Amino acid sequence: MIGPTLETARLILRPPVQADFDDFAAMAQEVETMRFVGGVAVRDSAWRYMAILTGAWALLGYSMFSVIEKETGRWVGRLGPWRPGGEAGGWPGDEVGWGLRASAHGKGYATEGATAAIDWAFDTLGWDSVIHCIHKDNTPSIRVADRLGSRRQREDVPLPPPFNVRVDIYGQTRAEWRARSSRVSSKL
Numbered sequence: 001m002i003g004p005t006l007e008t009a010r011l012i013l014r015p016p017v018q019a020d021f022d023d024f025a026a027m028a029q030e031v032e033t034m035r036f037v038g039g040v041a042v043r044d045s046a047w048r049y050m051a052i053l054t055g056a057w058a059l060l061g062y063s064m065f066s067v068i069e070k071e072t073g074r075w076v077g078r079l080g081p082w083r084p085g086g087e088a089g090g091w092p093g094d095e096v097g098w099g100l101r102a103s104a105h106g107k108g109y110a111t112e113g114a115t116a117a118i119d120w121a122f123d124t125l126g127w128d129s130v131i132h133c134i135h136k137d138n139t140p141s142i143r144v145a146d147r148l149g150s151r152r153q154r155e156d157v158p159l160p161p162p163f164n165v166r167v168d169i170y171g172q173t174r175a176e177w178r179a180r181s182s183r184v185s186s187k188l
Helices: 018-028 043-060 109-125 139-148 174-187
Strands: 011-014 065-069 075-082 095-100 129-134 151-158 166-173
Touching: 011 109, 018 043, 018 075, 065 109, 075 109, 095 109, 109 129, 109 139, 109 174, 129 139, 129 174, 139 166, 166 174
Parallel strands: 095 129
Antiparallel strands: 011 065, 065 075, 075 095, 129 166, 151 166
16 A cells, blocks of 8 residues: 555545445445535546546555445545645645545544544644535535534635536634644543
């Protein structure tokens, strides 16, 4: 594998591997899962997208992780740092994004995994801020961003091709994340 493995209480986050592809392609066919990220994708398109995510690990040193349920060993999605093309790619910022299979929705996995990925992006990649690109009608992802402490920064930003989707940008700085994390830790 090209990158690290992160663990949370219920999840293993690791770079994608070939064995993930059938589950990745199946997720790309889930209408509800894909409706805010360009729609369902045929198997060949899913392969190209997974190859892009995997290749970014080699080119940039980061990308989205495969999300594995610890209890079952099942692949349930992808999430993590994302900025296609790096600094020169036209992406609106350093993003931590998420996308989970329908069977994993509503379990808190997006928040749990994104928390680990944001910590890793700030601690290891040295990012100063993090964003989340979210379609204005994607209420579940907006709730995840809220739980992470992110706030809407900009409205209706077009993502560059081939995405061609208009999104709102949610986010926060490293200082805001650290202040929130210390407040949450002190209450535990």
